[in-house]
Amino acid sequence: MTDPTATVKKPFLYVVVCACGVAADVGRLITAALQRDWGVGVVATPQGLTFLDVAAVQEQTGHPVRSAWRAPGEARPLPPADAIAVAPASFNTINKWAAGISDTLALGILCEAYGMGVPTAVLPYLNAAQAAHPAYARSLEVLREMNVMIGTYEPHRPKAGGGADRFRWEEALDLLEPRLGRRA
Numbered sequence: 001m002t003d004p005t006a007t008v009k010k011p012f013l014y015v016v017v018c019a020c021g022v023a024a025d026v027g028r029l030i031t032a033a034l035q036r037d038w039g040v041g042v043v044a045t046p047q048g049l050t051f052l053d054v055a056a057v058q059e060q061t062g063h064p065v066r067s068a069w070r071a072p073g074e075a076r077p078l079p080p081a082d083a084i085a086v087a088p089a090s091f092n093t094i095n096k097w098a099a100g101i102s103d104t105l106a107l108g109i110l111c112e113a114y115g116m117g118v119p120t121a122v123l124p125y126l127n128a129a130q131a132a133h134p135a136y137a138r139s140l141e142v143l144r145e146m147n148v149m150i151g152t153y154e155p156h157r158p159k160a161g162g163g164a165d166r167f168r169w170e171e172a173l174d175l176l177e178p179r180l181g182r183r184a
């Protein structure tokens with residue numbers, strides 16, 4: 001029987017932020033996740049870090065923004081992830097992740113998440129010229145085989161200023177929430 005007085009731990013979400021045009025708006029996903037009762041920590045790629053207001057993100061999440069590996073023996077700066085949202089996800093990081101390349105902390109976390117069974121959703125944000133490269137479709141296929149859930153953003157026209165108004169940050173939560181109960 002469940003103990004009605006037991007405190008329920010909030011699920012903890014890692015938001016992996018890549019160097020995409022909409023990255024500076026990641027606060028919208030953080031706000032939505034906090035409202036839906038997640039704890040949130042941000043892991044940015046080294047390039048993605050330059051797109052962020054790090055102090056504002058840290059203030060919002062209450063956790064340090066991670067981008068580099070910790071030193072051996074250093075305490076883990078974030079709790080373990082119950083789920084991961086890669087948002088926004090760049091062409092570069094998607095292709096490297098699918099290929100098993102782990103040369104940023106963000107990629108290291110993503111590459112291990114599959115073996116750890118951590119539910120993961122990716123919201124690509126890229127233009128149609130990037131999406132036309134044959135590697136991209138192959139990468140998405142690999143990620144699908146890895147049970148990664150993929151957002152529905154249609155790539156924008158190159159050199160046309162992007163499609164920030166069509167990028168649905170909350171889609172990451174909509175994709176992940178049904179998977180939360182299914183972890184062993």
Ligand SMILES: Cc1cc2nc3c(=O)[nH]c(=O)nc-3n(C[C@H](O)[C@H](O)[C@H](O)COP(=O)(O)O)c2cc1C
Nearest residue numbers: 018019020021022045047048090091092093125126
């Ligand atoms: C201003 C600016 C905006 C960019 N926007 C995007 C983007 O929306 N999507 C994308 O895939 N790459 C974009 N790029 C290119 C990436 O930043 C570049 O491929 C970078 O290496 C990605 O690094 P990361 O995957 O480690 O975050 C942009 C670059 C700049 C300078």
